[in-house]
Amino acid sequence: MSRILWVGSPGGDDHPSGRWLNTYIWTVPGDDPYGPAGLPRANGDNYVWATVSNTHETKPAIGAVVEFYFCHYGNAPQRSARLIGSSHIDIAPRTSEDVLCVVPLRERRDGCLQVVVRHWLDALPTDWAPMVERYWNHHTQVGYLNLRVINAPAGTIEAREFEVAAPGADSTNVEVHLIEGFPTGDYRDQILSRSGLDAAIPYDAGLAAFGLSLTPNPTPGWEGVKQLRLNLPHGESQMAYILTQTADGPPGFMGLNAVTHADGRIQGGVSLIVVRRAEWP
Structure with missing residues (x-):
């Protein structure tokens, strides 16, 4: 685990619930993705954002792919992860970028959000899949938001x-x-x-x-x-x-x-x- 690329701020998994309460993943309900953050609404569009970071001293992550998934509201993805959409971003060394999933989320049930950043600079294991993440083998390139109000x-x-x-x-x-x-x-x-x-x-x-x-x-x-x-x-x-x-x-x-x-x-x-x-x- 190289800890070069992060979903969120570097060190964000240090909190006891940091594995499923990533504050750098959020939703914007409504038609304007640049509107105020809030809880997803069942009847309408919801836009998903995430902050991704590159801690490398000199190398940029050019063309990094950021994937956004919706999962059942639960403690692990367990076969339910569904791809909402993906975006591409260039992340300069020692910087963070906010990334928008341009495909809106439309769901009528509670769920969790999962965000994955992929780039050769900090590649995930070849057998990694969104549905079978092992929580104690935490990857900084993967973030979760399992929160309801x-x-x-x-x-x-x-x-x-x-x-x-x-x-x-x-x-x-x-x-x-x-x-x-x-x-x-x-x-x-x-x-x-x-x-x-x-x-x-x-x-x-x-x-x-x-x-x-x-x-x-x-x-x-x-x-x-x-x-x-x-x-x-x-x-x-x-x-x-x-x-x-x-x-x-x-x-x-x-x-x-x-x-x-x-x-x-x-x-x-x-x-x-x-x-x-x-x-x-």
């Missing part, structure tokens, strides 16, 4: 479906842990602003009850289920659900991360922002 009336139980898979695991025993938490500082502000949220909104760790489930229908005590144990044969996946119920209170937000473990290693994850505010665009 929930804004529901207080008292409403929301069920957010996501796909659990561990394509690189040796064992078939997989665990999912649901953890409350969110990045801080500039990283936090960039995630919020590129999700169409005000960076000044306060964090509230008690904003919502939350739990994991294998069905979208809550059962008694659902908010106490913070871990699932699954047996997943190689190459297969299973749907699970993050359940949330927002409490009454002033505007605020909280973060949730569903992290998948196998073989004693993190396989990947998805993140949620649960928002409580009076208005929603």
Whole structure:
């Protein structure tokens, strides 16, 4: 792993959730790709952007190909990656470039974004494919954004479906842990602003009850289920659900991360922002 070409800023995978919460991948909903960033809209066009970087001291990446993929909302691509489009860019030494996918994204379901930068200066392994990325063998030329926002009336139980898979695991025993938490500082502000949220909104760790489930229908005590144990044969996946119920209170937000473990290693994850505010665009 040479770490010359990056999706995002060099060193961006140093954050614990950096593998699936890449703040240098974002969407612009609507007809103007140069409009404000925000969450993808189900009915209409959404343009995808990414920042790519070249850390080489002297060599440019001329004609680098940047590929944009849409995947199921889940902890690993697992057979679902679909190419949206690709762009070409020249990346000078020690510089970064913002790249637009000129083909708009049109989807009616939740999903993850995957961006790949390809160039001989920092080539991916010949057997690498978007559908079978092994999360602990992280490549800086590949970035993911597995983030969704929930804004529901207080008292409403929301069920957010996501796909659990561990394509690189040796064992078939997989665990999912649901953890409350969110990045801080500039990283936090960039995630919020590129999700169409005000960076000044306060964090509230008690904003919502939350739990994991294998069905979208809550059962008694659902908010106490913070871990699932699954047996997943190689190459297969299973749907699970993050359940949330927002409490009454002033505007605020909280973060949730569903992290998948196998073989004693993190396989990947998805993140949620649960928002409580009076208005929603």
